[in-house]
Amino acid sequence: MEYTPRMTENMLAAHSAAVNSMVLLKNVAGTLPLRPAGSEKLPIAVFGMGQIETACCCEEFKTYRKVSILDGLCASRLVQPDGLLAHKYRNWKLNEPGKVFPWSSLSMEELADNNAAAVVVLTRTEESYDTIVNNDERDMVRAIAAAFDRVVLVVNAPGYVEIAPIASLCGAVVYMGVAGQEGGAALAELLTGDALFRGHLNQSWPMRRADFTQANQSADIYCGYRYFDTFGTELLYDFGHGLTYGAAEIESVSVAVDGTEVVVSAAVANVGDNWPVSQVVQVYASRPDGRLAQPKYVFQGFAATKVLDPGQVQTVTIRFPVGELSTFSEESSAFILEAGYYDIRVGFSARSAMVAGSLKLLRDEVVLPVMPMQMPKTKNRPAPMSFALPGETEELAAVRKHAIRLSSWNIPRVKLRKPRAAQLCRGAETPVRLENVARGENNLYELVGGMDSHDLRALVLDFGFKQTSVPGALGASADLMENYGIPAMTIAAGADGVLLTRDLRDEEGNVTGHQYCTAFPAASLLGCSWNLELIASVGAAIGREMKEFGVDLWLAPGADVLRSPGQRHASRCWAEEPVLCGVYTLAMAKGVEKYGAAVLRAVSMEHKDTATQRAYQDIYSLGFAIAAPSAAAVLLPTQWLNGEPSGEDTAQSEALCHEWKFRGMFLADDERFTAEPTRLQLEQAALRILRFALKRL
16 A cells, blocks of 8 residues: 555654553553663563554544554564464464453463563453453453563553552553554554653543442532542542653742733753653642532643753743632622632642642632523532642641732623624625625625525535535535535544545445545543644644545534543543643644634533533533634534533523634534524524635635
8 A cells, every 4th residue: 555645644643642642650660661681672472462453443433554552562673572472362363353362371481481571451442441350351460460570551441441450460551542543653662662651641540440430420510530639539540640761850839920810830850860751730729618619629721841851950831810710609600719718739640739829819709700501509519538648738828828819900800791682684686605705795694694495494404414425424514506606515523533434436346446544542542642732733634634535524522521431432532621621622623624624522411410500610511611712613412411402592502602702603413403493593503604614615
């Protein structure tokens, strides 16, 4: 196969995304990196069917190229996988597909004599995402750990796996995630030290899977670390956790207020002797103990250092509006700042964040009024003793003595203006086409006002349900070129890239051509990169493929919060922190828009959930509030929220348009409206569609 320049460019983008997202969770006694002492390659034994059947993307995606873990390690210049062991695994896949490999027939002592280290691959696909380590896997790791001095556990899964029973047996643990088509090559570079680990967890990893059930008993203000760290849950790895081969420390921190912004500066030093490092500085804030229950702390922002050589120091700065310290009050129907101390914490992960400064507000302040929604009120869950670092009480007392006093002028206020009532569009005296609008000869209102009801309904209600000329795409909008100059627009799905038919065939079944699309890392792994430029580059790569194959709209990304590994399509969620979900979604959409347009997936809650309005505003819709103002389109969810359907005519959509300043168009998998739409509603939807179509001309 010959790779086109676009394919080569996108392979490099997928490789870079995988390298910069994988997370080093544990590394003791120099287990990693796997590097030989001399010129010979380091012999290693690789265990687990995942080394061959590496999970790289969703099942629907048919890749034209896939680098498995074994392929990546075999191609490395520094390690040499045991050939006989690899041969046994390959033969088993060919002759006994789907059956458990009989590892107990292996001589672990002999393998340990011939190899310097063992790499154990634990694999889960999105379609068979079991978070429990079964007895066979546990016994295999125990047998390997008893024979080998150096054992590396690789978790090749959409997200969290309950590895606590086996992680203690391994010298190193790596979260590989679902890393796309280049994942095996990226992992090999990281394990051998040819590349640096930079990833940080986007989700807390508790000791027990059951702790997620406790955290999500209700859809309230506690989710992820907001629950685990408030309720003192025992964690294996905390939110934001990620190691490097070197050593970095925060030498100094300062907290200041600049107008309406909080400014946090941190000096990060590479205190190691051998390895360069790059670290992510994370900022959290604790809210006052007022009348509203609060999580122990809430994430506020982050900044990554450049690659620092030993002895090198860099100061990074994180800025965020004072108003972002606010929380939603159901009683006030507004985001408010309660009087009291706002303690700022800085670190390389949530539970390692030290108290760095404090802000003091003397009276309650209203930051942003919100339209009331018919949702349940929050019932506080009484929290026991929360997680606390040693000496935290003394640190809080010290910083509060020098707290920065906030004044009213530090807090920007946004008024809730009632939108003007929409009116029917008036047509022009002569027929109007889209090209007339593009040339400035007419406006969109005249075009829409002149459309007959049949064509107006076809434009709005049939959007995405018409046949498309792009094989494998979901559908297209109505072709109204003849009457109005409105072209058909094609929509494609795909969580890990553009999902199209790979092999094009004629009526006899002969392959006549190809549509080679790249499989990128899943959002659940990209979310561990904490790198907006990297995510935007993946978006741009996806946009290039959209342009090449004639796709106008891509049904991704989503900004849903990652509540639990058991939720639907967990691999497509960025993080358990809504701010990360929002900024990642925005970065991806900005990258795509250079060539096409991304369609944000709107807030998708499960049927059984009863989300409180405070939880909805503070957590579940926050990511969309961040990304919506710049979004070209939003896909309305098929799931109902608190028993109510979602539609363009609902309070959810009204909030998108008026509170979150969404100016794009709506799409829907099912019914677009919850009731038969009026001519006015159809016209308003058509205006949104045609504003997008104008940009595509």
